[in-house]
Amino acid sequence: MAVEESTRRVTKRRVRTRANLLDAAFERFAAKGFGRVSIEEICEAAGYSRGAFYSNFDSLDELFFALYRQRADLIAEQVAGALTLDGPGLDVPAAVDRLTEVLLLDRDWLLVKTDFLVHAAREPAVARTLLEYRARLRQAISDRLAQARGQTPLPAVLGDVDGAAHALVAAYDGVTTQLLLDGDVERARAWLGQLITALLTDGSDTTE
Incomplete structure (x- = not known):
């Protein structure tokens, strides 16, 4: 049960991280343009590291x-x-x-x-x-x-x-x-x- 609960927490956190990255990216893309926004800028806006980005998206x-x-x-x-x-x-x-x-x-x-x-x-x-x-x-x-x-x-x-x-x-x-x-x-x-x-x-x- 403890393992299952831990897995659920990790899954929820991953879903939340992904959603926050998407929201941050959308805001930056709209403000500056798709080609003018870096991965680092999205991570900074969302409050995550590059590792968090690459655990959710390849590019x-x-x-x-x-x-x-x-x-x-x-x-x-x-x-x-x-x-x-x-x-x-x-x-x-x-x-x-x-x-x-x-x-x-x-x-x-x-x-x-x-x-x-x-x-x-x-x-x-x-x-x-x-x-x-x-x-x-x-x-x-x-x-x-x-x-x-x-x-x-x-x-x-x-x-x-x-x-x-x-x-x-x-x-x-x-x-x-x-x-x-x-x-x-x-x-x-x-x-x-x-x-x-x-x-x-x-x-x-x-x-x-």
Whole structure:
């Protein structure tokens, strides 16, 4: 029992250490840029040694992917919840309202993600991993759209649910790029709503 209790304490401490390192890294990345933050700086901000960092992550790239997975999982959950069927089919206006209300539009995260995207574009191995993570997000959206497709046909121009998922992610990317420049979250939510409505319908049912 004593060994089991000790193991539980170590596990909890490790989880807490990892979470604190992720929080510190996110704050420093957002403030200075991904490429301008060192492991030492993250450790100092979190109050840990380099040993604590390397017991949790092999590199800054691996740490970033842990951050990305957190956000990607959150976005996938938000999309899945928003695209819940309303009765026999998908009520597109209601689903769009739910989605634009909850979807992650955090400017600090967008800054960090954009910095890392530029880094990945110059590092083929990193780019491949990032593409895999983005593919998982699109698959989560595609799976949810597939559940709704039988009751709510998608516009033919999208091809299939995979095409719709690509289009939705592209709309999100475009709107968030504009958000980085003008900082207008409410306008970003309105534009995103208009784009998603147009994508999921024949374009005749748009928001104001």
